[in-house]
Amino acid sequence: MGSIITFHIKHLTHTLIFLLPYFLCAYCPNNSIISPPISPPLHIPPIPKFLDHRLREVYPIIQAFKNLITSDPFNVTSSWVGSDICNYTGFYCAHPPNNQSATALASIDFNGFGLVAPTLDGFINQLPDIAIFHANSNKFSGTIPPKLATLPFLYELDLSDNNFSGAFPPHIFHMNRLSFLDIRYNFFTGSVPPQLFLKNLDVLFLNNNKFTLKLPENLGSTPALYLTLANNKFTGSIPRSIGKASSTLTEVLLLNNWLSGCLPYELGFLKELKVFDASNNHLTGPLPISLGCLEKLEQLNLSRNLLYGKVPEVLCALGNLVKLSLSNNYFTKVGTLCGKLIESGVLEVKNNCIRDLPDQRSKVECIMFFSDTRSCPRPSTFDIIPCNVTPTSNNPPARPKRISLAYTAFVRHRLL
Ligand SMILES: *[C@@H]1O[C@H](CO)[C@@H](O)[C@H](O)[C@H]1NC(C)=O
Ligand SMILES: *[C@@H]1O[C@H](CO)[C@@H](O)[C@H](O)[C@H]1NC(C)=O
Ligand SMILES: *[C@@H]1O[C@H](CO)[C@@H](O)[C@H](O)[C@H]1NC(C)=O
Ligand SMILES: *[C@@H]1O[C@H](CO)[C@@H](O)[C@H](O)[C@H]1NC(C)=O
Ligand SMILES: *[C@@H]1O[C@H](CO)[C@@H](O)[C@H](O)[C@H]1NC(C)=O
Ligand SMILES: *[C@@H]1O[C@H](CO)[C@@H](O)[C@H](O)[C@H]1NC(C)=O
Numbered sequence: 001m002g003s004i005i006t007f008h009i010k011h012l013t014h015t016l017i018f019l020l021p022y023f024l025c026a027y028c029p030n031n032s033i034i035s036p037p038i039s040p041p042l043h044i045p046p047i048p049k050f051l052d053h054r055l056r057e058v059y060p061i062i063q064a065f066k067n068l069i070t071s072d073p074f075n076v077t078s079s080w081v082g083s084d085i086c087n088y089t090g091f092y093c094a095h096p097p098n099n100q101s102a103t104a105l106a107s108i109d110f111n112g113f114g115l116v117a118p119t120l121d122g123f124i125n126q127l128p129d130i131a132i133f134h135a136n137s138n139k140f141s142g143t144i145p146p147k148l149a150t151l152p153f154l155y156e157l158d159l160s161d162n163n164f165s166g167a168f169p170p171h172i173f174h175m176n177r178l179s180f181l182d183i184r185y186n187f188f189t190g191s192v193p194p195q196l197f198l199k200n201l202d203v204l205f206l207n208n209n210k211f212t213l214k215l216p217e218n219l220g221s222t223p224a225l226y227l228t229l230a231n232n233k234f235t236g237s238i239p240r241s242i243g244k245a246s247s248t249l250t251e252v253l254l255l256n257n258w259l260s261g262c263l264p265y266e267l268g269f270l271k272e273l274k275v276f277d278a279s280n281n282h283l284t285g286p287l288p289i290s291l292g293c294l295e296k297l298e299q300l301n302l303s304r305n306l307l308y309g310k311v312p313e314v315l316c317a318l319g320n321l322v323k324l325s326l327s328n329n330y331f332t333k334v335g336t337l338c339g340k341l342i343e344s345g346v347l348e349v350k351n352n353c354i355r356d357l358p359d360q361r362s363k364v365e366c367i368m369f370f371s372d373t374r375s376c377p378r379p380s381t382f383d384i385i386p387c388n389v390t391p392t393s394n395n396p397p398a399r400p401k402r403i404s405l406a407y408t409a410f411v412r413h414r415l416l
Contacts, residue, residue: 237261262376
């Protein structure tokens with residue numbers, strides 16, 4: 001008995017200081033005799049109790065950030081009080097990988113909160129256990145804090161639709177676990193360092209910024225499944241190296257940039273490719289017939305370029321095609337299979353130079369275009385088909401409407 005009491009006293013000294021008068025009172029004839037004249041100290045614990053020391057350490061950092069916030073339209077920060085950090089709106093706790101019995105602040109989801117703050121510096125970079133940081137559709141400004149690179153667990157960073165500016169944050173290269181990077185809809189300028197395409201990312205969304213960059217030769221080194229570079233000022237041609245991403249690249253959006261040059265036949269190596277959109281650029285040349293190897297292809301949009309020649313029948317034979325947009329180019333010919341796709345609405349060829357089809361460019365326009373000599377490097381590659389094209393059946397499979405993850409990158413507010 002005595003030893004048990006000693007144990008408790010040793011471990012609960014702090015609590016006992018407050019409870020001692022009540023224990024003594026149990027032996028008093030009347031409690032009021034020794035009631036203190038002021039209200040009992042039980043109601044005002046001097047230090048909030050934290051579930052874990054890791055939470056105690058991030059508490060002042062969160063409170064300091066809260067003070068920086070100048071607008072909070074949904075009043076979320078009103079819940080950021082007290083020691084129960086895991087219950088703050090937008091904050092989530094979990095057991096950190098380096099100690100399964102600890103509880104740490106593991107992820108933050110501020111998506112759509114509309115918070116306004118001049119910087120995240122001093123906040124996110126000081127949360128050592130953070131693994132996921134989502135802040136879509138807020139108005140955070142400034143540049144991305146360099147110390148992010150020191151966070152050992154961070155693997156998802158979504159700063160999309162904010163007010164960040166400045167150059168591409170180079171410290172992102174040092175974030176070893178990062179697999180999801182979404183910085184679309186900001187005001188980043190300047191070039192994107194080519195090393196970015198060596199990072200082990202699954203998802204890379206850079207669309208709707210002001211990046212300028214000649215697409216680097218190593219583009220195809222990216223292991224990303226979803227690559228969205230649309231609505232920037234990327235220049236240069238689509239590098240041949242893209243074929244190296246044959247077992248990963250699934251959706252590629254390059255639309256609304258300043259890309260030029262001819263399509264590399266190595267595009268035909270991308271056996272996982274489902275969506276490819278390079279519309280509204282300055283791409284030229286014929287379509288490589290290697291595109292007929294893209295068996296999983298569902299959507300191909302090359303409209304609003306300077307492409308010409310015949311639309312390859314092997315491309316129109318692909319069984320999973322849902323949409324093939326080639327309008328506003330200078331194509332001159334379609335075969336029987338492609339003709340069928342025009343009829344079924346899958347293939348769009350408006351405003352080209354195809355005789356006998358409606359809605360084509362004027363003769364003069366077409367003659368003008370072809371009066372310039374046009375050629376591509378490696379002309380023989382345009383006729384190589386690097387796969388066994390399976391003979392097409394007369395009854396192509398029903399073409400389902402599919403959902404593209406990459407196109408959701410054009411929705412400012414995240415729906416994922
Ligand atoms: C004991 O406390 C009650 C009220 O809590 C009071 O009415 C009573 O007079 C007290 N008795 C003594 C002996 O002080
Ligand atoms: C914010 O929430 C707190 C607590 O829920 C409430 O007391 C306060 O009035 C709210 N403020 C606004 C502006 O809605
Ligand atoms: C979490 O916070 C809500 C109010 O925001 C409160 O009603 C609830 O009791 C809290 N839960 C815990 C476990 O503290
Ligand atoms: C793991 O976390 C718990 C709770 O914070 C702590 O008591 C324990 O000492 C930690 N273990 C190690 C090995 O750090
Ligand atoms: C957005 O950032 C610019 C600086 O790049 C700043 O002048 C402006 O006030 C910021 N807007 C908001 C809403 O914070
Ligand atoms: C193809 O791209 C053009 C230009 O970017 C766009 O207007 C059109 O809607 C796209 N077509 C499809 C089917 O996505």
